[in-house]
Amino acid sequence: MRSPIALAIAGAMLVLPARAEGPALGRTATPDEIATWDTSIGPDGAGLPPGSGRAKQGAAVFAEKCAACHGESGSGKPNDRLVGGVGSLSGDAPVKTVGSFWPYATTLFDYVRRAMPITAAKSLSNDEVYAVCAFILERNGIVGESDVMDAKSLPQIKMPNRGGFTTFSRVK
Amino acid sequence: MQEYGSPFVGYGQPSKFEAKVARTFASAPGTNGTGAARTPLHLLDGTITPNGLHFERSHSGIPDIDPDRHRLLIHGLVKRPLVFGLQALDRYPMESRIAFLECGGNSGTLYQKDPAQLNAQALHGLVSCAEWTGIRLTTLLDEAGIDPKGQWLLAEGADAAGMSRSVPIAKAMDDGMIALYQNGERLRPSNGYPVRLLLPGWEGNMQVKWLRRIKITEGPTMTKDETSKYTISLPGDKALQFVFPIEGNSIITGPSPGLTLREPGFYEISGLAWSGYGRITRVDVSADGGKSWATAALQEPVLPKALTRFRIPWRWQGGPAILQSRATDDSGYVQPTRAELIAERGTARTIYHFNGIASWAVAENGEIRHVYA
Numbered sequence: 001m002r003s004p005i006a007l008a009i010a011g012a013m014l015v016l017p018a019r020a021e022g023p024a025l026g027r028t029a030t031p032d033e034i035a036t037w038d039t040s041i042g043p044d045g046a047g048l049p050p051g052s053g054r055a056k057q058g059a060a061v062f063a064e065k066c067a068a069c070h071g072e073s074g075s076g077k078p079n080d081r082l083v084g085g086v087g088s089l090s091g092d093a094p095v096k097t098v099g100s101f102w103p104y105a106t107t108l109f110d111y112v113r114r115a116m117p118i119t120a121a122k123s124l125s126n127d128e129v130y131a132v133c134a135f136i137l138e139r140n141g142i143v144g145e146s147d148v149m150d151a152k153s154l155p156q157i158k159m160p161n162r163g164g165f166t167t168f169s170r171v172k
Numbered sequence: 173m174q175e176y177g178s179p180f181v182g183y184g185q186p187s188k189f190e191a192k193v194a195r196t197f198a199s200a201p202g203t204n205g206t207g208a209a210r211t212p213l214h215l216l217d218g219t220i221t222p223n224g225l226h227f228e229r230s231h232s233g234i235p236d237i238d239p240d241r242h243r244l245l246i247h248g249l250v251k252r253p254l255v256f257g258l259q260a261l262d263r264y265p266m267e268s269r270i271a272f273l274e275c276g277g278n279s280g281t282l283y284q285k286d287p288a289q290l291n292a293q294a295l296h297g298l299v300s301c302a303e304w305t306g307i308r309l310t311t312l313l314d315e316a317g318i319d320p321k322g323q324w325l326l327a328e329g330a331d332a333a334g335m336s337r338s339v340p341i342a343k344a345m346d347d348g349m350i351a352l353y354q355n356g357e358r359l360r361p362s363n364g365y366p367v368r369l370l371l372p373g374w375e376g377n378m379q380v381k382w383l384r385r386i387k388i389t390e391g392p393t394m395t396k397d398e399t400s401k402y403t404i405s406l407p408g409d410k411a412l413q414f415v416f417p418i419e420g421n422s423i424i425t426g427p428s429p430g431l432t433l434r435e436p437g438f439y440e441i442s443g444l445a446w447s448g449y450g451r452i453t454r455v456d457v458s459a460d461g462g463k464s465w466a467t468a469a470l471q472e473p474v475l476p477k478a479l480t481r482f483r484i485p486w487r488w489q490g491g492p493a494i495l496q497s498r499a500t501d502d503s504g505y506v507q508p509t510r511a512e513l514i515a516e517r518g519t520a521r522t523i524y525h526f527n528g529i530a531s532w533a534v535a536e537n538g539e540i541r542h543v544y545a
């Protein structure tokens with residue numbers, strides 16, 4: 001006579017799902033949920049929120065919340081330098097800043113909004129993030145003092161080093 | 173021993189005599205926990221890194237995540253956007269694999285003009301190896317149903333930095349894993365508790381810890397860490413981007429700086445080899461700076477994309493020697509010399525993906541120094 005345990009196993013065997021079928025234990029995400037979580041910004045600007053800012057407002061935010069780590073006007077020290085270095089990439093000591101190295105301005109918005117300031121990430125308003133981006137880009141001579149950064153203008157900026165990257169491939 | 177021993181404890185710790193076997197770490201100015209903690213490779217043997225000594229690299233400290241509140245969202249170019257809690261993930265079929273994890277910036281100091289006088293931990297300690305257990309990424313992606321236009325995914329962490337990287341779908345489908353366990357126990361917070369992405373053989377930065385979101389996209393998102401960082405500046409004005417695989421590498425962990433040879437005689441030269449392309453097939457060792465080589469024994473099991481221990485007996489005669497190791501993998505890739513790598517990438521232009529042959533010089537007094545040879 002079969003033991004109860006063997007019977008239980010045999011019973012379980014009967015309900016094994018077909019191989020191709022997953023356990024399907026995920027819950028369908030609602031559009032609202034996705035909108036709350038999906039803060040990443042593509043290089044085409046997809047995902048940029050409403051809001052806007054200019055370099056002048058950005059200068060004030062930067063001085064208060066960024067300069068302690070990135071230096072006055074993004075000159076660097078103790079942490080990453082953000083301004084200058086254009087023309088240095090082929091020299092002996094490449095200076096990689098937002099202006100000289102970063103290929104997309106959208107990355108700046110994405111990163112500042114998600115990760116900065118380092119001890120208070122995600123604390124800046126969208127207007128403040130646009131303004132800080134405007135300030136850093138203005139200090140790099142990429143946009144003018146009165147240029148408005150927003151969801152439309154930011155992705156249109158052609159960064160100086162846009163063409164500076166080659167995709168790695170093992171085949172030499 | 174006649175003295176009665178100590179009582180049981182709930183979670184065991186190493187002997188008090190092993191206190192020096194610890195990670196060393198540095199944090200960015202003005203922060204705690206933003207930076208890297210390094211594995212003491214020169215004080216360990218075998219191939220599996222104990223969980224408390226696994227290297228860590230964090231960009232905004234280590235988040236304290238309640239697993240009951242953590243969610244993983246899969247969305248973007250999918251038929252059905254899905255949310256998973258830990259209770260759901262725990263019910264999925266699991267699999268285990270042993271894989272090394274290496275920071276893209278490991279050994280970056282060796283790009284510098286002069287050899288830094290540091291030990292194996294400080295120079296190379298951003299590589300570790302563990303048995304990871306979790307869910308095949310394809311299982312979850314298939315349930316969400318990827319649109320054929322979706323060729324990349326964005327993986328995002330729940331840390332304050334919202335660490336994010338783009339990964340080609342092909343890699344996710346090949347051997348990507350949603351890892352929940354590390355060496356048999358739940359992931360350590362510093363290694364992504366409760367959920368991390370595992371991409372065996374690829375640079376550690378992509379294997380996003382505290383994974384909260386996977387977004388299927390047409391192209392790469394061009395995040396900060398795949399543009400301004402983790403790119404390799406070449407001589408001239410171009411930089412290599414999307415340098416994903418860790419190429420064949422090896423280091424001698426003993427003898428190594430700090431482990432002074434006390435007298436001439438027998439020593440085992442032992443070290444670690446690894447490659448993101450597959451299995452290590454051969455490690456050659458030199459004691460004369462690369463003039464002559466002998467093939468080391470590889471400790472079984474030799475697993476693909478896992479640390480592989482090599483060993484070779486050596487009799488030190490008491491004279492100067494320069495110890496080197498050179499790995500070959502089953503794709504035919506041979507670890508380059510430092511000079512070959514520098515010829516390709518220049519001096520101090522980047523810190524990423526250094527895998528040139530490292531050299532330890534043994535002096536007549538038995539002291540060991542890091543040199544370029």
